[in-house]
Structures are given as C-alpha cells and as structure tokens.
Amino acid sequence: xxxxxxxxxxxxxxxxxxxxxxxxxxxxxxxxxxxxxxxxxxxxxxxxxxxxxxxxxxxxxxxxxxxxxxxxxxxxxxxxxxxxxxxxxxxxxxxxxxxxxxxxxxxxxxxxxxxxxxxxxxxxxxxxxxxxxxxxxxxxxxxxxxxxxxxxxxxxxxxxxxxxxxxxxxxxxxxxxxxxxxxxxxxxxxxxxxxxxxxxxxxxxxxxxxxxxxxxxxxxxxxxxxxxxxxxxxxxxxxxxxxxxxxxxxxxxxxxxxxxxxxxxxxxxxxxxxxxxxxxxxx
Amino acid sequence: xxxxxxxxxxxxxxxxxxxxxxxxxxxxxxxxxxxxxxxxxxxxxxxxxxxxxxxxxxxxxxxxxxxxxxxxxxxxxxxxxxxxxxxxxxxxxxxxxxxxxxxxxxxxxxxxxxxxxxxxxxxxxxxxxxxxxxxxxxxxxxxxxxxxxxxxxxxxxxxxxxxxxxxxxxxxxxxxxxxxxxxxxxxxxxxxxxxxxxxxxxxxxxxxxxxxxxxxxxxxxxxxxxxxxxxxxxxxxxxxxxxxxxxxxxxxxxxxxxxxxxxxxxxxxxxxxxxxxxxxxxx
Numbered sequence: 001x002x003x004x005x006x007x008x009x010x011x012x013x014x015x016x017x018x019x020x021x022x023x024x025x026x027x028x029x030x031x032x033x034x035x036x037x038x039x040x041x042x043x044x045x046x047x048x049x050x051x052x053x054x055x056x057x058x059x060x061x062x063x064x065x066x067x068x069x070x071x072x073x074x075x076x077x078x079x080x081x082x083x084x085x086x087x088x089x090x091x092x093x094x095x096x097x098x099x100x101x102x103x104x105x106x107x108x109x110x111x112x113x114x115x116x117x118x119x120x121x122x123x124x125x126x127x128x129x130x131x132x133x134x135x136x137x138x139x140x141x142x143x144x145x146x147x148x149x150x151x152x153x154x155x156x157x158x159x160x161x162x163x164x165x166x167x168x169x170x171x172x173x174x175x176x177x178x179x180x181x182x183x184x185x186x187x188x189x190x191x192x193x194x195x196x197x198x199x200x201x202x203x204x205x206x207x208x209x210x211x212x213x214x215x216x217x218x219x220x221x222x223x224x225x226x227x228x229x230x231x232x233x234x235x236x237x238x239x240x241x242x243x244x245x246x247x248x249x250x251x252x253x254x255x256x257x258x259x260x261x262x263x264x265x266x267x268x269x270x271x272x273x274x275x276x277x278x279x280x281x282x283x
Numbered sequence: 284x285x286x287x288x289x290x291x292x293x294x295x296x297x298x299x300x301x302x303x304x305x306x307x308x309x310x311x312x313x314x315x316x317x318x319x320x321x322x323x324x325x326x327x328x329x330x331x332x333x334x335x336x337x338x339x340x341x342x343x344x345x346x347x348x349x350x351x352x353x354x355x356x357x358x359x360x361x362x363x364x365x366x367x368x369x370x371x372x373x374x375x376x377x378x379x380x381x382x383x384x385x386x387x388x389x390x391x392x393x394x395x396x397x398x399x400x401x402x403x404x405x406x407x408x409x410x411x412x413x414x415x416x417x418x419x420x421x422x423x424x425x426x427x428x429x430x431x432x433x434x435x436x437x438x439x440x441x442x443x444x445x446x447x448x449x450x451x452x453x454x455x456x457x458x459x460x461x462x463x464x465x466x467x468x469x470x471x472x473x474x475x476x477x478x479x480x481x482x483x484x485x486x487x488x489x490x491x492x493x494x495x496x497x498x499x500x501x502x503x504x505x506x507x508x509x510x511x512x513x514x515x516x517x518x519x520x521x522x523x524x525x526x527x528x529x530x531x532x533x534x535x536x537x538x539x540x541x542x543x544x545x546x547x548x549x550x551x552x553x554x555x556x557x558x559x560x561x562x563x564x565x566x
C-alpha cells in the first residue's frame with residue numbers, strides 16, 4: 001500500500017475485499033476517505049475500475065453498505081471505488097443546509113470564498129485519487145469508467161465530458177443533468193462559482209455535450225425512476241436526452257415505472273450499470 | 284391492510300415493494316416496527332415467507348438496507364419479513380450495555396423484573412406477528428421459514444425447535460447456538476430468566492435439540508465465517524454440529540474462510556439461505 005494510505009476497514013465480501021481507506025488529500029488539505037471493493041483475482045491480473053460518485057448528504061459508506069454492488073462486481077472482476085462527496089472537517093467551510101458545503105461538493109473546483117480553499121473535488125478526483133488508486137490497487141490501465149447517483153450522476157457525466165481521456169465509459173442513476181436549470185445546481189453553482197455563467201456551463205452536462213457537438217462514448221446509460229420526487233424539478237433527464245439526440249450521442253435512458261430516489265432504486269439497477277461498464281472496459 | 288397496521292415507508296425494489304410497517308403490539312405493550320419485502324406477483328398468488336431475525340443492537344432496518352436480499356427474494360417469489368430485535372421506548376426497561384435490554388431481546392419471554400412487562404418477543408413473534416402477516420400480505424399458509432444472524436440466529440433455531448408447527452424450514456448465519464455456554468447468552472438469560480436453569484435450557488438451541496432427540500427438519504443450514512471475532516467465545520457452531528450428529532439432524536454447516544461477523548458476510552450468503560428456504564417451502 002502506498003505511503004500515507006491507511007486501510008480503516010477490510011471485510012471479506014463475495015470472495016473479494018470491501019475496504020475503507022483514508023489518506024491526506026493534498027488537493028483538499030484534509031484527510032479523505034473512500035471505499036474500494038477489489039474482487040478475488042489471480043495475483044498478476046489487472047482489473048477495470050468503476051468510480052461511483054454519491055449524492056447529496058452521503059459519504060462513501062452509503063452506497064458501499066446499501067447498493068449491493070459487490071456480487072456483480074465480483075462476478076465480472078470489476079474494482080468499484082466510492083469517494084466521499086466533499087472535503088470534511090472543522091476547518092472546512094460548511095452551510096447548515098443539506099445541499100451546500102460538506103456532503104455537497106458537486107465534483108467541481110470552487111472559485112469563490114469561503115469554498116475555494118478546500119472544495120476542489122474535480123482536481124482531487126482526477127489528479128490525486130485516480131493516480132493513488134493506480135498505485136494501490138491492481139488497476140488495468142485505461143480501463144476506468146464512472147457512474148453516480150443524483151449529484152453523483154452530475155459528477156459522472158460532467159467529469160467524463162471534461163476528461164474523456166480519463167474515463168472510457170459513463171453511466172448515471174437519477175442524475176442531475178442540467179444543474180444550471182434546477183434549484184440544487186443553481187444554489188451550489190452560485191456559491192461555488194459565483195455569477196460567472198461561463199463557468200456554470202462548463203459544469204453542466206447538457207451544456208458540455210451541446211458545446212462538444214459530438215458523441216463522447218459509444219453509449220451513455222441512464223436509469224431514472226418515474227416516481228422519483230425530484231424528477232421534474234431537479235433531474236429532468238429529458239433535457240439530456242434532447243441534447244444527446246441533437247449531437248448524435250447514443251443514450252439508453254431507462255425510465256423505470258414506480259421507482260423513487262432511494263438506494264432501493266440504486267440497488268435495483270446497479271448490476272446493469274456494472275454490466276455496462278464491464279462491456280465497455282473489457283470488450 | 285388490517286386495522287392498526289401503518290405503512291411508514293414503501294419503495295419499489297427489484298420489481299416488488301420494500302415496506303416498513305408499524306403496529307401496536309399488544310403482547311409487548313408498545314408500538315413495534317418490522318419491514319416486509321413483497322415481490323411482484325399475480326393478484327391471486329400466495330407466497331412463502333422467510334422471517335429474518337436480526338442481531339444485537341439492530342433494528343429491522345439494518346438487514347433491510349444492507350443485506351441485499353431483495354433480488355433473490357424477487358426471483359424466487361419469497362416474502363421476507365424482518366422484525367425489530369426488542370420492544371423499545373421510554374417506558375420500556377433498558378440497560379446501558381449494548382447486549383441487554385432494548386436492541387437485545389433474545390427472542391424469549393422474560394420472567395424477571397424489570398423485563399417481564401415488555402420483553403415478550405417469543406409470544407409477540409409467534410402469536411401476534413405471524414397472524415398479522417397472514418392478514419396483511421399474500422402469505423402461503425404453512426410455508427413459513429425462519430433465519431437470523433447472531434442473536435437472531437439463536438432466535439431462528441430456538442423458535443423453530445420450540446414451535447415446529449409454525450416454521451417449516453430453518454437456517455442461521457453466525458448464530459449463537461449455545462447461549463447457556465457463552466457470555467452474551469449467560470448475561471441475557473440471567474437478567475431475563477433469573478437463575479432458573481431449566482428455563483435457560485429451553486432457550487438454548489443445543490439443549491433443545493438434544494432434549495428433542497431427533498431431527499427437526501430435513502436439513503438445517505448454517506453459515507459461519509472463520510474470521511468472525513465472536514467465533515470461539517460466543518458462537519461455537521461445533522457444539523451445535525455435535526448435537527446434530529448425536530440426534531441424526533442433518534446439518535449443512537459452511538465454514539467460510541476469511542469472513543467476519545458483518546453485514547458484508549450476511550450479504551455474501553443470504554441468497555443461499557433464500558434458496559434453502561424456497562426449496563423447503565416450495566419443494
């Protein structure tokens with residue numbers, strides 16, 4: 001294990017190891033935790049990685065304990081890494097609301113006070129965590145995909161669009177696809193990015209794909225419950241579908257009758273997301 | 284839904300509904316919660332039920348959110364009901380320790396003060412909850428199995444042995460099999476049953492099976508991790524295996540290398556327990 005990476009927990013699970021790790025994140029200036037599931041493998045075998053970004057209020061533990069991804073990841077030989085959703089700690093800026101500050105990093109680098117010192121989740125994930133994973137785990141080079149739920153779905157789509165060289169496959173579960181057009185996104189972007197609307201557009205999946213003007217990957221997979229209480233006000237997947245159609249980006253948008261925004265929905269569809277990434281990363 | 288049964292939560296999950304319910308438990312004198320997963324089915328279809336009893340400190344939510352049983356239960360058409368582990372509330376006796384009082388009911392009827400007023404989990408489960416389930420859900424008559432983890436494994440084994448007319452199949456995950464011989468059991472039985480050693484034996488799976496002198500069901504399934512920190516001091520499955528061998532009770536005891544006592548272990552083996560009960564209840 002690399003210097004400075006501490007294993008806090010390790011549990012046998014479906015033949016592999018479900019671990020929780022902590023390291024000092026230089027980008028963020030605080031200790032950060034993440035979870036990693038590493039399937040059983042031959043000693044020389046390198047495995048693809050699926051990064052799972054979580055939603056508002058979550059730590060790395062929610063999806064790790066509730067989504068049940070380990071069975072399929074074990075079957076397909078996929079490492080699954082779940083980062084925390086923001087820097088945390090007494091010295092880190094925060095807000096009493098659940099949708100701003102700690103637990104609500106929105107996977108971008110803040111430019112505004114008081115956030116810009118610690119809230120640099122994009123640089124942390126892309127430039128610090130990914131190299132750390134490659135040094136700590138048997139990661140197959142070039143075989144990293146990214147997914148996420150809600151705010152984490154926003155993170156997955158925008159990071160894949162902004163860093164196509166890092167992520168070869170992308171999917172999302174009930175994602176925020178147009179943060180510049182919904183209350184959660186407008187509140188967070190106002191705080192983190194100020195009134196620079198150009199910067200806002202550079203962290204909005206619809207705007208990024210429209211600006212790109214062509215497809216990003218073979219297919220983007222999105223699952224969305226039609227009984228999700230945030231569907232019409234915050235999530236609006238039809239906006240992303242329209243942009244995909246406009247630029248020729250293949251999209252499989254599954255509207256799931258009766259499903260809400262909870263981990264029971266994530267658990268129901270997570271295996272199909274692991275399948276999606278495995279097909280892209282191993283195919 | 285029967286009068287007095289309140290649905291607190293309902294989530295679509297793997298095609299079925301994962302619900303949380305509350306009712307006034309007359310046996311216990313307090314409101315009680317349980318969770319129930321009901322798979323998608325034809326309107327006239329009746330389904331077998333697996334009761335899952337949880338371990339020390341747990342409510343009905345831990346296994347419901349963490350074990351990932353809904354996928355297989357959906358595939359096989361099995362209702363899964365998870366009761367709470369004790370009566371709860373300000374008026375209910377308690378102890379500051381995690382292994383006595385609220386969260387630690389041990390699935391028996393206490394005979395001692397201050398416990399005997401509310402701690403009557405055996406009568407609650409057998410005489411109140413089972414009939415309630417039959418009136419609230421599409422339960423196939425005579426097709427109820429019981430399983431559990433740790434203290435809940437003790438509950439599953441002892442309730443199946445004490446009430447074979449109620450439970451047609453039984454299994455356990457890392458169960459306490461000899462509570463009269465381990466610290467957890469001795470502490471709880473001293474408090475709940477006093478110094479009546481005859482009563483202790485009537486709530487000890489090893490003693491019950493030895494007294495019965497013959498097999499209970501076709502096969503009892505037990506899974507146990509060999510890296511479980513409670514294995515040698517509290518769990519001791521070899522004691523149950525010896526009694527099974529002595530009375531001719533078929534037992535499949537799977538010692539699982541590297542697994543601990545956590546829900547990661549429960550998740551890893553729960554599908555095989557659902558298979559076990561489905562085979563017995565539908566076969």
